[in-house]
Amino acid sequence: MNKSIVLKSRPEGTPTLENFEFKEIEKPEPQDGEVLLKTKFVSVDPYLRGRMRDEKSYIEPFELDQPLASAVVAEVVESKHEKFQKGDFLTGMLEWKMFQTSNAKNLRKVNGDQVSLSAYLGVLGMxxxxxxxxxxxxxxxxxxxxxxxxxxxxxxxxxxxxxxxxxxxxxxxxxxxxxxxxxxxxxxxxxxxxxxxxxxxxxxxxxxxxxxxxxxxxxxxxxxxxxxxxxxxxxxxxxxxxxxxxxxxxxxxxxxxxxxxxxxxxxxxxxxxxxxNYEDQFNEGIQQLSKWLASGELKHEETIVEGFDQIPNAFIDLFDGKNIGKMVVKVD
The missing domain is CATH 3.40.50.720 (NAD(P)-binding Rossmann-like Domain)
Incomplete structure (x- = not known):
């Protein structure tokens, strides 16, 4: 089974669950040069509210009846890509789907050996x-x-x-x-x-x-x-x-x-x-944040909500201040 979450309607004021819709879709097959990804962690962020408006901004607005997207950590469950193999974890902007394929062009490999995988959506992420x-x-x-x-x-x-x-x-x-x-x-x-x-x-x-x-x-x-x-x-x-x-x-x-x-x-x-604005300096920033994290000078906190179906709820909860630190959804 595969699911996606689409923007059903544009919010007026604070978003509600009625603005989102869950759809059952086919599980895709990777083509040459692609990986099949299983979503593990999803970032929900206040700036996504701006993308729900139909107006010009620094990033394109979400389209109605199309999947929303944010920073995600996903596991490679099948690979036809020369650089990645089954079991790798990748992070980047991905759609709110349980499974999806990608050419991985704008994704980077991460691992959970030193920090939790969810940290790449928070302290070591955007x-x-x-x-x-x-x-x-x-x-x-x-x-x-x-x-x-x-x-x-x-x-x-x-x-x-x-x-x-x-x-x-x-x-x-x-x-x-x-x-x-x-x-x-x-x-x-x-x-x-x-x-x-x-x-x-x-x-x-x-x-x-x-x-x-x-x-x-x-x-x-x-x-x-x-x-x-x-x-x-x-x-x-x-x-x-x-x-x-x-x-x-x-x-x-x-x-x-x-x-x-x-x-x-x-x-x-x-x-x-x-x-x-600082995309060409991301590696520098991640290296310094990693050093501070390793030395104990920098600490981080997460609010982890479990379940793919809870992504819209977690997003809405941001506006009531229900998160401490980074709000992340863990997908079982």
């Missing part, structure tokens, strides 16, 4: 690389500075904060529960934490924990949290616009404070990016 290049290329952290991270217990934020600590910064994280605040301080070595669920005045909360101001802000949230960070930004501060999950399900263009005067008066750099 999320780890996103944190690495955002911090090192845009944040340009300097020892003694202060870093603020929103979404601090998430896949990207938890890595970004730890990179800040490795670089010698004071790190303050924002997350949505006392459990997550405890996690980022005890496991990820953050200096301070703010539970936004218990905070009425985010500007004041940041000022209390970072009285000398913020030099680098790694933004995964956008909206009012970004406004509060900008109220505390130092001269020559750097704002890394990685994500804006608080706005992804908005149906109208949100309004907010105008940041131009702050950017000019304080000579602040604010830059958005996508990890694919």
């Amino acid at each position: 999320t780890g690389l996103t944190a690495y290049f955002g911090m090192t290329d845009i944040g340009v952290p300097e020892k003694g500075e202060t870093l603020l991270v929103s979404g601090a217990a998430g896949a990207v934020g938890s890595i970004a904060g730890q990179i800040g600590k490795i670089k010698g910064l004071k790190v303050v994280g924002i997350a949505g529960s006392d459990e997550k605040i405890k996690l980022i301080q005890e496991k990820f070595n953050f200096d301070e934490g703010i539970n936004y669920g218990k905070t009425d005045d985010m500007t004041a909360a940041i000022k209390e924990l970072a009285p000398d101001g913020i030099d680098v802000y790694f933004d995964n949230v956008g909206s009012y949290t970004l406004d509060a960070a900008m109220n505390n930004i130092n001269r020559h501060g750097r704002v890394i616009n990685c994500g804006a999950i608080s706005l992804y399900n908005e149906t109208e263009q949100p309004k907010g404070p105008r940041l131009e005067t702050t950017l000019v008066k304080k000579s602040v750099k604010m830059q958005g990016f996508i990890v694919r």
Whole structure:
């Protein structure tokens, strides 16, 4: 038996299960130069929400009645490819199918000897690389500075904060529960934490924990949290616009404070990016992240949901903050 998950309808606001459809399809046979892959782990990520909109962006939108896709770790169960053999594990962008064929052109071989296979979707995958290049290329952290991270217990934020600590910064994280605040301080070595669920005045909360101001802000949230960070930004501060999950399900263009005067008066750099901008440097990033992981300087956390049928649920749960670290679906 083979299954796929297709986009049945485009969400209005927060996605629901009605936007997805499971289809039973034939199990394919690999042709010359192809491998037959069995899905083992599937990454669900907030940015996929943008691809569900029928609008021009940095990546093509998903088509209706066609399979969705994301980063996947899959096992080679049959090979007619000269470089890969049965039992190899490959990772890359693949469709949400239990079995599929591929020419493996954009896939790379991984193994679970040193780290779990799912780690290649998180700390050693796109999320780890996103944190690495955002911090090192845009944040340009300097020892003694202060870093603020929103979404601090998430896949990207938890890595970004730890990179800040490795670089010698004071790190303050924002997350949505006392459990997550405890996690980022005890496991990820953050200096301070703010539970936004218990905070009425985010500007004041940041000022209390970072009285000398913020030099680098790694933004995964956008909206009012970004406004509060900008109220505390130092001269020559750097704002890394990685994500804006608080706005992804908005149906109208949100309004907010105008940041131009702050950017000019304080000579602040604010830059958005996508990890694919650094595609030719991925090996460098993976090597450095691997070294930090091996030395114990870098730790990672995963929320693993089991079952192919649970992929849509796991994706939707991201918007309620039900994940700690990377959200991954394990396919039995």
